[in-house]
Amino acid sequence: MxxxxxxxxxxxxxxxxxxxxxxxxHHIRLLTLACEAWxxxxxxxxTLKKLGMVYINRFKxxxxxxxxxID
Numbered sequence: 683m684x685x686x687x688x689x690x691x692x693x694x695x696x697x698x699x700x701x702x703x704x705x706x707x708h709h710i711r712l713l714t715l716a717c718e719a720w721x722x723x724x725x726x727x728x729t730l731k732k733l734g735m736v737y738i739n740r741f742k743x744x745x746x747x748x749x750x751x752i753d
Contacts, residue, residue, distance in 0.1 A: 726752035
């Protein structure tokens with residue numbers, strides 16, 4: 683029942699929530715979406731820390747990285 687595409691730590695949290703609460707199908711769907719959003723945000727933070735908030739486009743203009751609105 684735990685989504686296999688989630689990272690180990692997120693799967694562990696998912697399982698913890700599932701064991702502590704009696705969830706209906708729509709709650710499980712929301713929990714899955716929350717886990718996926720958490721992982722995307724974490725990935726965006728890592729990218730932003732590594733590459734910065736902006737990049738220089740082909741016109742030599744600074745632009746916000748696509749990960750900025752995700753974080």
